[in-house]
Amino acid sequence: MAELQNQRIETEEFFDMRREVLEAWPTGAEVNLDEAVAYQKSIPPPKRFSGVLDSALAAGGTLIQPRAGVALVEQQIALLKYLEEKGGADLLPATVDSYTRQNQYREAGKGIEESFAAGRSMLNGFPIVNHGVNESRRVIEAVSIPVQVRHGTPDARLLAEISIAAGFTAFEGGGISYNIPYAKDISLEATINYWQYVDRLTGWYEEQGVTINREPFGPLTGTLVPPCISHAVAIIETLLAAEQGARNISVGYGQCGNLIQDVAALKALNILAREYLERYNYQVALSTVFHQWMGGFPADEAKAFAVIAWGAAAAAFAKATKVIVKTPHEAFGVPTKEANGDGLKATRQILNMLRDQVLPESDEIDAEVAVNLAETRSILEKVVELGEGDWAKGAVRAFAAGILDIPFAPSRVNRGKVMPVRDDKGAVRFLDNGNIPLPRDVLEYHREKVAARAKTERRPVSFQMVIDDIYAISKGMLVGRPG
Amino acid sequence: MAELQNQRIETEEFFDMRREVLEAWPTGAEVNLDEAVAYQKSIPPPKRFSGVLDSALAAGGTLIQPRAGVALVEQQIALLKYLEEKGGADLLPATVDSYTRQNQYREAGKGIEESFAAGRSMLNGFPIVNHGVNESRRVIEAVSIPVQVRHGTPDARLLAEISIAAGFTAFEGGGISYNIPYAKDISLEATINYWQYVDRLTGWYEEQGVTINREPFGPLTGTLVPPCISHAVAIIETLLAAEQGARNISVGYGQCGNLIQDVAALKALNILAREYLERYNYQVALSTVFHQWMGGFPADEAKAFAVIAWGAAAAAFAKATKVIVKTPHEAFGVPTKEANGDGLKATRQILNMLRDQVLPESDEIDAEVAVNLAETRSILEKVVELGEGDWAKGAVRAFAAGILDIPFAPSRVNRGKVMPVRDDKGAVRFLDNGNIPLPRDVLEYHREKVAARAKTERRPVSFQMVIDDIYAISKGMLVGRPG
Amino acid sequence: MKKYTLVLGVIGMDVHAVGNKILEYAFTNAGFKVVNLGVMVSQAEFIDAAIETAADAMMISSLYGHGELDCRGLRGKCIEAGIGNILLYVGGNLVVGKASFAEVEQKFKAMGFDRIYPPGTAPETAIRDLKEDLGLMT
């Protein structure tokens, strides 16, 4: 492997890599690029991610998309048809199982067999690689709206090859966002490189006139991630993808729960992503994704509905292009199709009731946007400085130095020195910013906000506060107050 | 009956009236005022409405209260215990059945018998008069939080006598709000007079050191009622109650659905109620009530949860003292206790997640508050002018003249010339203000807002728009757009 | 075309007025002569109005839950009054609580109603049925 750098992979080199990738599992042989391009071109705009996102951007509404994956093709078809027809989804997913995510296709295969035998899905997602191009196409063809592959795969090269050839028109993930929260022992050099491949593949299709939407995974660990951290990652991945030729990108953000922070964060993310794309003159159609609360959910379904509805309200006020929807089963397990549909319907009701409403402009939101812009720029500029102008190198070095650091991430690559905590109004702040470079006034802002909470609660800021915050929403609160 | 006027009923006259009232049904004989005062005094503050409201006003949170009523005492006890223990209600209700509301105690008695026979409640509420003082006390004693009587009874004199003697510590209703939306053929003179009796009874208990909370019914017909109309009614009833000696009053408002309008409306209501109480030097502990959407609900339970959650969010931002909670069964029928508990739990989750959040101040809200203050004052001043300084007379004459006019009300006393419609952002405006006196600039404000919607929808303002709005929330929207 | 006459109202002690106003509007727009008795209408009032206007159908609403108690015996009284053949339609939230509609329908069928509608039925549905039952289908 050549030295990692943020530079478009040469076509020849890319095709050399492809051969090896496709050999990793027998279904790789089903990928025939010319035929795949023709197949993709036969998919009309209303069934393409880019087409539906474009319309939504023009019309101004917020689209809804569930997560959904089961072991078998027929089950997956039934599930997606239900979510389209009964749930009223605008966009569909194929959420991939955890074995496939770790390239353990043999285990995934066992899971498929056991699912046949058990008569229920023994896998937590849809194993696209095992099913292969032709079988997976049956899924795309059974529905009349676009389908995205959603996963969490550090090395998604084969998955991307098969997915795009199979007619999926959007592919989630990135070299950072699908490593640090989703892996333990894989180097960032490796995953960024794997994802340059995915992006290069996307760019190649783009050159043939086929637009595939790419979406860095916004929420990361989903647990009290300060917006500047997830923004920095999303923007780095956007730049890396754009460099390889991706032209349709959705940047995402996971709800923190404080409305002002959430609305401000999505606004800042949108501004920043455009700003950095412009800096390098990348021509990208940009859209935004708002994830309903990604941390621990309440077990009670009525309470879960409330969390879902609140996420929908924040998405509406934030004017996200799409919102990723949770379900009332979240705390328990992979939802039934009915529970999944219920999450969609509750979300739709809120979005519709709020679609003509706006959150008035205010100093509070402006201040929050300003802080969020400043802190994210501060991180990003340090990253590119460390990389000596190269975002790929910068990202690797930034993680090593703790300049980028994701709370609660399992990866050894991550320093794990950062500790977030909620402030007195429930916004996520830094209890400890570790080595994340923040302007002094921003740091002061965080300190004051956290101190105000400590004062209200008459207890010192401590790890106990963080634990209380981690449990808070699942226990029916936003801020984890004592007693 | 003496000429109607807003003046404290003389004690002697009151006790004369009482005799007659108590004779209307055998259970009236169970009321013994001295014993009732002693019983009421044995109820400690945490089980009294006034006590719990006071604490909430001091602490700043929003309390939750369901509606709930079934035919039989044991069922009612099981229901309320469930709502307290499993639903986590702060305040409980006994919602009274429709026969009792029309003083048809014989029909209510049949309903009780049929409910015994059928093994399920054949009545849509709890028939307090038929059960009488002693049986009803079993309900109060079975729970450990306060219980209010909620109904819709034009002539609630006997109901009030029995309820307060039975230990209920709050009594909803008023001479206007429990006539116009709840009756067809009863004169306002009569119902205002009946409710002066109820308020005088409340005042009498107050003199004995027993505080009973009184709550004018805010939402009226629950269907697109412009805030100034319900505010005017709530304030007139507050003044009438205060004159008779009521000292603990909650003014209510039914959610319209546009957040800015709802937050502004509750703010204006609070300001206005205090302003008018002060004008007459009434010493009243005032609190506010926010009703989750009172019009037609979506049949789908997931969507109903979303409507409930949105109502909870508006209540939180409006800083209401309590919120009256709907259930996912709303569109179908009187809810099961589980569905009722689910509404409470969803509401609690939202209130908790928002309890530390504030909606930032903004010009939009200020403007809406200003309009709402101006229009309500304009109506109220005309009412008191018509009454030559007397609010009771003024109210009667105002309805006759259409100065007060409630949309979609069944009463013949109501002119029914007013027609509301949503504007382009979903706020409820006047399509036709009938004879309701509004300042010219306010009228212009309404006209512009409605015109903006007509423009967006490229159709003229018409009754079809109103029909579309009536159905909108039940069909998953706020504004009833065409197509 | 002959104008068919409908007697419309909300039965019993029920005051739910909103649906009633919409039904009046919809049935009138559909070409029927509508005699709207409003809310809180007794069985006797329905029958008197039907006789007086030589109505073809009674369109009865019950929203508040006491529909079962309020509607009992209506068909019998119609027969006694000499209008035993009048069409009886009923709709709304007919019983207390969220019930299986099949059961509710059977109960009201047994009580002599011709058409029974679940909560939230659109006026158009009833208009279509009316045209069928009155032989007005094209």
Place this chain on the structure above:
Amino acid sequence: MKKYTLVLGVIGMDVHAVGNKILEYAFTNAGFKVVNLGVMVSQAEFIDAAIETAADAMMISSLYGHGELDCRGLRGKCIEAGIGNILLYVGGNLVVGKASFAEVEQKFKAMGFDRIYPPGTAPETAIRDLKEDLGLMT
């Protein structure tokens, strides 16, 4: 008092790290020596660590739904490895989907686990059980 040793980890290809960090904190605070293997731990790694540290119990998490596939045969391998008597606790979201806990418990009991916990179990519950199973109750 003797310090009891727990081997803690998230089994299989599961990366859910948040609960694991909290469990480490809670068990340590409760006085146990905690050997935390983190996420993505194989059966072999659990067993090796238990032997190496002479652990008294394995505290296994599985959140992602493949718990049933990942946990099979673990008791047998413990027996083979000569630590057949070690306490095996497992908790989290053990199977795919919202399942009846009674069934899940029975399934894992049959697989040789001593204690099985439903989603959202508080660490305190396991600590109480541990004290009981280790004979530490006062």
